[in-house]
Amino acid sequence: MTNIDRIEKLAAEQNLPDEDLYALLTSLTEKEEELLYARARAVRERHYDKAVYLRGLIEFSNYCRNDCYYCGIRAAASGVSRYRLSADEILACCNQGYALGFRTFVLQSGEDLTYSCTDICHLVSAIKEAHPDCAVTLSIGEKTREEYEAYFDAGADRYLLREETADPVHYVKLHPPALSGENRKRCLYDLKEIGYQVGAGFMVGSPGQTAENIIADLRFLQSLTPHMIGIGPFIHAGGTPFAHEPDGTLTDTLHLLGILRLLFPRCLLPATTALGTIDPRGREKGILAGANVVMPNLSPRGVRDKYLLYDGKICTGDEAAECRNCMEMRIASTGYQVVVSRGDYCQG
Numbered sequence: 001m002t003n004i005d006r007i008e009k010l011a012a013e014q015n016l017p018d019e020d021l022y023a024l025l026t027s028l029t030e031k032e033e034e035l036l037y038a039r040a041r042a043v044r045e046r047h048y049d050k051a052v053y054l055r056g057l058i059e060f061s062n063y064c065r066n067d068c069y070y071c072g073i074r075a076a077a078s079g080v081s082r083y084r085l086s087a088d089e090i091l092a093c094c095n096q097g098y099a100l101g102f103r104t105f106v107l108q109s110g111e112d113l114t115y116s117c118t119d120i121c122h123l124v125s126a127i128k129e130a131h132p133d134c135a136v137t138l139s140i141g142e143k144t145r146e147e148y149e150a151y152f153d154a155g156a157d158r159y160l161l162r163e164e165t166a167d168p169v170h171y172v173k174l175h176p177p178a179l180s181g182e183n184r185k186r187c188l189y190d191l192k193e194i195g196y197q198v199g200a201g202f203m204v205g206s207p208g209q210t211a212e213n214i215i216a217d218l219r220f221l222q223s224l225t226p227h228m229i230g231i232g233p234f235i236h237a238g239g240t241p242f243a244h245e246p247d248g249t250l251t252d253t254l255h256l257l258g259i260l261r262l263l264f265p266r267c268l269l270p271a272t273t274a275l276g277t278i279d280p281r282g283r284e285k286g287i288l289a290g291a292n293v294v295m296p297n298l299s300p301r302g303v304r305d306k307y308l309l310y311d312g313k314i315c316t317g318d319e320a321a322e323c324r325n326c327m328e329m330r331i332a333s334t335g336y337q338v339v340v341s342r343g344d345y346c347q348g
């Protein structure tokens with residue numbers, strides 16, 4: 001079978017045996033990748049037409065108790081100026097975002113235990129009360145099932161938690177012994193069962209990652225069937241054990257976006273900030289490879305340059321309104337269109 005046949009089979013059947021996925025992940029020519037992207041665009045347009053959904057990202061604390069080897073805000077990272085936003089400051093970001101047309105707010109932070117379960121619940125319910133037509137997404141790490149249930153009961157709609165890598169051996173290369181890939185997967189299954197729209201995902205080109213590891217992630221995602229899949233290139237971060245590791249590539253990330261779109265036709269697939277960081281038109285290229293979500297930054301300007309998961313992050317000097325307008329123009333340049341809506345998963 002040729003790669004052309006593999007792409008057609010993947011588009012027709014939404015699946016492929018491991019050896020064919022392996023071939024697509026390791027040996028796509030430019031002509032073949034064009035076909036992959038064309039098939040991916042056709043599938044995303046069948047379910048989502050030309051719509052690109054906006055999520056307003058509020059990075060509300062860069063304190064973290066964990067020490068993931070890749071992450072620029074890990075507990076042990078030196079030279080990070082730490083901050084946390086108050087509930088009032090977070091609400092003000094949402095209000096500003098609402099006026100700009102955002103209908104989803106993603107509250108993301110390091111694992112900062114200063115916010116209790118009750119604090120998070122109060123925050124979620126205050127946002128839902130102020131903006132009942134909006135979705136609230138949490139991205140605050142590994143918690144107990146009871147905590148996830150409490151946030152859900154307070155009104156949280158969605159939860160983002162990347163598995164980072166589904167392979168237990170690779171997981172250990174990226175994380176200190178205190179963390180376990182098994183617990184992370186447990187969290188994801190709990191979130192799904194509770195009723196959240198769930199986002200999982202992984203970094204592309206993280207240190208030690210092999211094509212086999214990526215296939216393990218694709219199989220894990222097929223078993224979890226999340227509503228959203230976030231992938232972006234690994235980018236080195238100063239002050240971490242991986243400060244001198246090579247970055248993931250644009251090409252590998254775009255290939256995976258195309259493959260993910262064909263494996264998961266209806267999934268919400270963001271063109272991430274990391275993709276926009278390794279290439280000035282990375283997010284646009286992501287949209288053209290099958291992505292249908294972008295997550296502009298709504299964090300207050302004063303803290304943006306402190307939430308640096310990796311070096312060179314874009315948009316750290318911009319205001320929310322600037323990112324919103326910039327994104328509108330960028331997406332329009334691809335022939336797709338930013339829409340003002342919650343952008344829920346399409347059940348069909």
Ligand code: 5AD
Pocket residue numbers: 070071072161162164202203232233234235236237274309310
């Ligand atoms: N490069 C790229 N992505 C990173 N993340 C964390 N550190 C890095 C890095 N150095 C990603 C992780 C995490 C998400 C919030 O950001 O996948 O889940």
Ligand code: FES
Pocket residue numbers: 296297314315318322323324326327
């Ligand atoms: Fe932030 Fe372009 S998206 S400035």
